[in-house]
Amino acid sequence: MEKIISSSPPRPICSEALRIVRFALLAVLSMVALPAPGQNPGSLESEHLQRLDEVAPDFLLRDASGNVLRLDDLRGHPLILHFWATWCNPCRAELPTLEALTHQISDSDVIIVAVAIDTETDAANVRRYVHDLGVGLPVYLARAGTISDRYWSWGVPVTYLIDPEGRLVARALGPRNWVSASMHTLITQFAETASGKTQSSKAEDSQ
Numbered sequence: 001m002e003k004i005i006s007s008s009p010p011r012p013i014c015s016e017a018l019r020i021v022r023f024a025l026l027a028v029l030s031m032v033a034l035p036a037p038g039q040n041p042g043s044l045e046s047e048h049l050q051r052l053d054e055v056a057p058d059f060l061l062r063d064a065s066g067n068v069l070r071l072d073d074l075r076g077h078p079l080i081l082h083f084w085a086t087w088c089n090p091c092r093a094e095l096p097t098l099e100a101l102t103h104q105i106s107d108s109d110v111i112i113v114a115v116a117i118d119t120e121t122d123a124a125n126v127r128r129y130v131h132d133l134g135v136g137l138p139v140y141l142a143r144a145g146t147i148s149d150r151y152w153s154w155g156v157p158v159t160y161l162i163d164p165e166g167r168l169v170a171r172a173l174g175p176r177n178w179v180s181a182s183m184h185t186l187i188t189q190f191a192e193t194a195s196g197k198t199q200s201s202k203a204e205d206s207q
Contacts, residue, residue, distance in 0.1 A: 041049075044170050047186050049161075052168040056081075056160070059147035061115060061140040064123040069140065071166060072113055078194035079162040080187070082114045083142075083152045086129050091157045094175040099135040101178040101187065108191040112168055115140045117152055163194050 044051055056153035061069045082098060095114070102112050114137045116126045127139040142149075152158055159172040169190070176183060 039144075044186065047172070047176070047183055048147075049170040049172045049186075052171055054168050056166050056168045057148040057150055059145065060114070060143070061145040061147065064127045064139050064141075068145075074113075074162075076164045076165060077109050077111045078159075078164055078191050080110060080112045081151070081160045081162055082112065082157065083117055083159070084114060084157045085117050086126060087118070088156050090175040092133065094157055094178070095130065095133055095135050095137075097176070097178040099133075099137055101184075102137065104179060104184060105187060105191065108188075109194070110187065110191045112122050112137065113140065114138070115142050115147070115151075117142045117149075117156060119143055161190055175204065 056071060063069070080098075080101075084095060086092075098112065098114065116139065118126060118141065121129075122139045123139065123144060126141055130137065131141055151160070154171075154173055155158050157175050159176065161169040161171075163169050178187075
């Protein structure tokens with residue numbers, strides 16, 4: 001059975017010094033590392049993303065205004081699901097690049113959902129924090145909904161690519177520069193592949 005968020009779950013271990021050092025190293029790798037021989041720029045491997053192939057745990061989220069978002073509502077769209085926290089310094093640097101990505105891919109079917117896992121900050125303060133960063137992404141608070149903490153058991157920031165059928169495709173541990181040229185290539189390819197799967201599924205349903 002999935003572990004469901006309680007009213008005041010413990011802060012993930014990424015807030016400890018060892019986890020911070022680990023993500024700092026991941027940040028350096030994700031920002032400056034070059035693809036290894038045989039890797040294509042913009043591939044999952046070159047961007048240090050872990051390949052996945054499993055059904056995404058279902059969720060129900062609420063934003064600061066009480067609007068509800070379910071995973072089922074997003075079926076048919078490629079999804080970037082991002083987990084962060086106001087106390088996470090790497091998250092603070094990463095969020096503006098995720099916001100910039102929304103503008104770069106505005107003509108695609110990709111939906112970006114950012115979820116704060118804060119347990120000691122209310123939705124209004126999280127929304128204010130995001131606004132002060134100049135980020136216009138909708139604010140969702142994990143503890144205001146029902147979602148498995150399996151998503152961020154590795155720590156934050158962590159980001160998942162989910163295909164239109166609701167399957168996890170990849171996981172990015174640690175911060176990323178979402179507007180780098182290679183990352184833009186990866187997300188564009190993800191969107192095109194996901195859209196192709198959607199069209200194929202629709203064609204099969206119509207037969």
